[in-house]
Amino acid sequence: MPFFTWPLPPGVHSQRLSHFFDKVNNLHRDLKSAMAKDTIQGIMQEVDELLETPGDLENLPPSQKHCVATHLLTGLESALRHLSRGLPEGTATFNYSAGTQLSVEVQKRRDGNVTLSLNQAKMQLNWNLAQESAHRGLSMVGLVSTPGMGKLLAEAPLVLEPEKQVAPHGTHKDSLLTVSPVLLSEVISVFLSRKDTQNLSSPVTFTFSHNLVTSEPKREVLCVFWDHGQNGCGHWATAGCKTLGTRDGSTTCRFNSKSLSHFFDKVNNLHRDFKAVVAKDTIQGLMQEVDELLETPGDLETLPPSQKHCVATHLLTGLESALTHLSRVLPEGTSTFNYSAGTQLSLEVQKQGVCNVTLSLNQAKMQLNWNLAQESCYTGMDKLLAEAPLLLEPEKKVAPHGTHKDFLPRVSPVLLSDVVSAFLSSNDTQNLSSPVTFTFSHPLVTPTPRHKVLCVSWDHSQNGSHWTTAGCRTVSTRGGSTTCHCTHLSSFAVLMAHYHVQDDDPVLSLITCLGLGVSLLCLVLAALTFLLCRAIQNTSTSLHLQLSLCLLLAHLLFLTAIDRTQPKVPRCPHPARPGVLNSGARLPGS
Structure with missing residues (x-):
């Protein structure tokens, strides 16, 4: 196992801290896998002793204490992640005199949830979060409790989300809200096999034990995390943390990932300093981010269906606008992009002139008469469009054949195909002079009187987003393929509409x-x-x-x-x- 060092934090002068890092770095030298457990025990022992007897660290100003705490927390997480790779499969627990605890579980790749418990805290998360996509070996999850860290984090600032920056009930609404945070629980740190823990695909749940508190209008129990900040000294923050409940000296928290905000941050960084010569690279980067977002939607999966549909609408319209803008500076020819989660983009740029254009993807094909044609396929968009309503044209709102004509059918749509978006260099794509032909590949289905295969488009109306059959006609369904004619361009798919009629009474x-x-x-x-x-x-x-x-x-x-x-x-x-x-x-x- 390679040697690594844990350096002193810059700008901090403390003999006690220097002595700590000297001893810790001596433990790392000549480290072997067989000694991983002993080295972990040595490091945790040194951390426990440092927090129990901080020495001259207590004389540092609060801002430097916060920098030291940030440096200790990040360094300890990195060291434990590195050392735990040498542990055998199973669960290991370490306890120390000043109350510091460590619980590590090492397992092969598997599905399901994992729960780690300490004296004053419990954590539950999906095991898939710990596993690196390219790593096929053992994965680990670790939970560390450092009660003594509260000495260094005293007087640490708290940054509230905007919705929490409101005056408590019973105070004047124009009063300036000042918050004085008091640490109730022990400080808990988590480390996983994977290094990227800022964009998780599912939330993590913690249960903290603490002193019994009485709820008052001017007091609120908050779940927070330590944000390292840009200056490296850090602060408490509530962003992405939800307090599920506080009862009998126990608080349950849910920490959500930031998939959507993380996605837009990365996309907006791609647009900065954009130049025409790098248009293709920017398109590739943009499509890669979309592919990763749809593969691991994170906290998007916890949103209610109506908000998921709004996000899908925002993504589809925004991506169409971005690709239309970026593709204007591409050279003449055909470009195809494929990504790991199934997202695809096929784009053709031609000179002025009327001609037939055919663009093909793995699961769809489009034919139209135009000068510039583009087509995108999103395999993961069904996660956001699940339970999306279907608005039928009047002639399709009839009861299926074989049922009584007075029965009003209810329709449950099921997405059969990938979602395909098509757009042109022209902005007017709602009234095309000739229909566009789409051919979708999908699982084999057998239409029955109560099940119909429909060609639909995604309508971004003011009353809410929904699937609609307006402007699209189902030409034929044969085997695992459906052909559609549409008189406008949007995002298209093939649905299986199940008509519910009144059952026997x-x-x-x-x-x-x-x-x-x-x-x-x-x-x-x-x-x-x-x-x-x-x-x-x-x-x-x-x-x-x-x-x-x-x-x-x-x-x-x-x-x-x-x-x-x-x-x-x-x-x-x-x-x-x-x-x-x-x-x-x-x-x-x-």
Whole structure:
């Protein structure tokens, strides 16, 4: 295992701290994998002793104490991540006299959640967060508790999110809000196998034990994290932290990743100092960030469906605008970009002139008559567009064949294909002079009367975003392929629309069976009467006999064959009518 050093923080002069780093760096020299556990124990022992007897560190001004705390926390995390790679598979726990604790779990790649517990804290996270995408060996998760770190973090500033910077209830709204934070719990640090812990795909949950506190209007229990800041001295911050609940000396916190803000920060950095000669590189970088965002959406998955749809709309329209702008300076020709999560971009630039253009991706193909055509495919967009509503045209709002016409169907759409966006150099793409043909590849489906394959586009209306069939026509569906004609450009996909119709009501079914049973009995008696009673036999009774036999056969057919039809329909749309059939059993002269 390679040797590494843990240097002194710059600008801090402390004999106690210098002595600490000398001893720690001596532990690192000639380190071997077999000694990893002993080295971890030695480092944690030194940290425990430093925080128990800080010496001249207590004489430093608060700002320098915060810098020392930041340096210790980041250095300890880096050292433990490095050293834990040499630990055997399993769980290890270390306890020290001043209350410092360490719990490490080392496992092979697996799914599911992992829970690490210390005396005053517990952490739960998805095991996939710890695993590096390119690493195939063991992965680890570690949790460190350093009670003595509170001495160095005293008087540390707290930076609140804007929504938390409001005056408490009962104070004047124009009063300037000043916050005095008091540390309730121990300081907990987490380290994973992966180094990038700022863009996690799922939140991490912590439960802290602390002294019992009484809730008051001017007091609030907050979950915070230590932000190192640009100057390296750091502060407490609430961004991305949610306090789930405080009860009986325990507080549960959820720390969310910052996928969306992280994405826009990286994208906006790509646009800075943009030059035409690097347009292709900028497009590649932009599409790479989109691909990574859709592959690991992070806290986006915890948003309600309506907010997910707004994010999808914002991403689709923003990406269309960015690509249209960037592609104007590309040289003539065809460019294709492919990314690991399945996102694709095919772009063709031509000289002025009318010609047919065909662009193909793995799961879609587009043909149109235009000068500049572009097409993008987003494999991961279904995570944001799940549960998106479907707005049908009036002619498609009919009940499926085989159901009663008075039943209003409910439609549940299921996304079959990738989401494909198409755009031109022209800004007017809503009223094209000739339709655009799309061919989508998707899993094999068998259309039924209650299941229809529909070509749809994503509508960014003021009333909310939704799928719509307006302007798109489903030409054909064969095998695992569907062809669509659309008269505008937007983001397109193929949906399987499932029509929900009213299911059988057991009460109505019982009434139907009883009514038809009584009718059958009466019809049998009437037929026997007309057939065997010679005193009343004439032309009229002969006609009544034939009518009774016809009704008898009709009722019998209804009872025996209705459950064998496809699709299944309600057994009796008008359950009161079977009783009327008894009039066919009246005797002449009655």
